[in-house]
Amino acid sequence: MVELRQLRYFLAVAEERSFSRAAALLHVSQPTLSQQIRAVERSVGAPLFHREPTGVRLTEAGFALLEPAQRAMVEVADGVRAAQETIGVGGTLRVGFSAGGFGDLIPSILPAWQRAAPEVRLILRDLTVGGLYTALIEDRIDVALTRLPLDPERHDWTVLFAEPRVLGLNVRHPLADAGEAVSLADVLTLPMPRIEDVPTIRDYWLLNEHRDGCPPQQRGVAVTSPAEIAYLILQDPSLVAVGPRTVRGLSPLAELRFIELSGVTPVPFVAAARRHDRRAAVLAFRQVAATVARRLHGVSAAAGGRADRATGAARPPRSAPGPAGRRGCKPR
Numbered sequence: 001m002v003e004l005r006q007l008r009y010f011l012a013v014a015e016e017r018s019f020s021r022a023a024a025l026l027h028v029s030q031p032t033l034s035q036q037i038r039a040v041e042r043s044v045g046a047p048l049f050h051r052e053p054t055g056v057r058l059t060e061a062g063f064a065l066l067e068p069a070q071r072a073m074v075e076v077a078d079g080v081r082a083a084q085e086t087i088g089v090g091g092t093l094r095v096g097f098s099a100g101g102f103g104d105l106i107p108s109i110l111p112a113w114q115r116a117a118p119e120v121r122l123i124l125r126d127l128t129v130g131g132l133y134t135a136l137i138e139d140r141i142d143v144a145l146t147r148l149p150l151d152p153e154r155h156d157w158t159v160l161f162a163e164p165r166v167l168g169l170n171v172r173h174p175l176a177d178a179g180e181a182v183s184l185a186d187v188l189t190l191p192m193p194r195i196e197d198v199p200t201i202r203d204y205w206l207l208n209e210h211r212d213g214c215p216p217q218q219r220g221v222a223v224t225s226p227a228e229i230a231y232l233i234l235q236d237p238s239l240v241a242v243g244p245r246t247v248r249g250l251s252p253l254a255e256l257r258f259i260e261l262s263g264v265t266p267v268p269f270v271a272a273a274r275r276h277d278r279r280a281a282v283l284a285f286r287q288v289a290a291t292v293a294r295r296l297h298g299v300s301a302a303a304g305g306r307a308d309r310a311t312g313a314a315r316p317p318r319s320a321p322g323p324a325g326r327r328g329c330k331p332r
Contacts (some may be wrong), residue, residue: 002043004076004108004292007069009036010048014066017055040065072295076112079291083116083284093117093281096125096132096141105160105269106145108296109289116288120281128225130197136274143285144272147244149204156275158286160293162266163245166258168230170237176257184210184263190240191217193232196224205242207264230256244269269293 012022013033023030041048046061058066097106113122125141132144137154150157167182169175175182175190188211195202195218203209206216219239220232229241234255244267248258271289273282 002040002296004072004112004296006036006040007072009033010040010062010065011069011073013037013049013056014058014062017057019056076291076295079288080112080116083113083288091281092121092123093143093285094123094125094141095143095145095285096127096135097145098129098132099126105293105296109145109292112292113285113288117281117284128197130201130224132272133198133201136272139274142273142277142279142282144270145289146270146272148268148270149200150270150272151200152275154275155272156277157270157272158290159268159270160289162268164266165242165261165264166245166248167240167261168233168243168247168256168258169240170233171255171257172237173240173257175240175259178259181260181262184261187240187242187261189217191219191238193220193229193239193241194218194222195229196222207242210264 009022009026009028012026013019016022016025019030019033019037023033026033037048044061044065047059048062048065049056050059110122125135127135127141129146132141132146133150133155135141136144137151148157148159167175167187175186178186184207188207192206195205197205206218208216220236223229223232226243226247229243230253233239233241234253242261243258245258245260271286273286
C-alpha cells in the first residue's frame with residue numbers, strides 16, 4: 001500500500017518534471033525522494049517516470065496513477081477541513097495501535113490528523129490486539145486502530161478496510177502446496193497453537209464460530225503474539241494458524257508459507273472507541289482515519305459491515321455458516 005506522503009512526492013515530481021526541483025519544493029534530499037518514488041513503483045509494479053537527461057516524464061503507469069493521486073490528496077484535505085470544523089478547542093487524545101500490523105495506513109493517518117488538529121496532543125500506545133480490546137473498556141486509551149472482533153455492547157467503531165484471512169503453515173506441511181487458497185473445511189480438522197488472548201479474539205482466530213460447538217485441536221505452549229505463533233509452527237510443522245493477510249509481511253522466515261483461506265469473511269480493520277464516547281476529538285479522529293483509508297484502499301468507510309445511521313459506526317459482518325454435515329465432534 002502507498003502512503004499519503006509518497007503520493008505527495010509523486011505529484012511533486014510529476015508537476016516539476018524534475019527530481020531535484022521536486023526535492024527542493026518538498027524540503028527533502030534528492031536521495032530520499034528517489035527512494036520514496038522507487039517504493040511507490042514497487043507497490044504499483046511498474047516504473048512511473050521515464051528518467052532522461054533533460055528531466056523526467058510520466059510513463060503509462062504514471063499517467064494512470066496521476067488522477068487518483070490528485071483526487072486522494074483533495075479528498076483527504078477536505079476531510080481534514082471537515083474535522084477541523086468539529087474539533088473546537090484542544091485537549092489530549094490517546095490512540096492505541098499494534099505495531100507492524102497495518103502496513104502504511106497508520107503512518108498516513110497520523111500526519112493527516114496532525115494537520116486537522118494541531119492543538120490536540122496525541123499520545124500513542126503500542127499494545128497487543130487483546131490489549132487494545134481491554135484498554136478501550138478500561139479507559140486507558142480513547143481510540144484503537146485494530147481489527148474486529150470487538151464487543152458491540154462496549155465498543156463502537158468505524159470500518160476502515162477489510163482484508164482476507166490467510167492460513168500460516170510450515171513449508172513442510174501437506175497443505176503447503178495447496179495452491180492459491182485452501183478451504184475452510186480442510187482447515188477445521190487441523191491442529192492449531194494454544195492461543196492465550198481475550199476469549200472473543202481467541203475464538204475468532206481459532207475459527208470456533210464454524211465448529212458447531214466442537215473444540216479445536218490445540219498443541220504446544222500458550223502463545224500470545226504472531227511471532228510466538230510463527231516460531232511454534234516452525235518447531236511443529238503439523239500446526240497451522242489463521243491470521244489477516246498483512247501478517248505475510250511481518251515474518252521473513254523462509255520456512256513459513258501463507259495461503260488465502262476461502263469460505264470465511266474478510267477481517268475488518270477499524271478505528272474503535274468506547275460505545276458511548278461521542279467527544280468531538282474521538283469522532284474527528286475516526287473521520288480522518290476513514291478518509292485516509294478510503295483513499296489508500298479504494299473502499300468505503302463502511303466496507304465489511306453495515307453502517308449504523310444513528311452513530312456512524314459499523315456492525316461486524318455475519319460469519320459464514322460452518323461446513324454442512326458436521327453434526328458431531330470427532331474424537332481428538
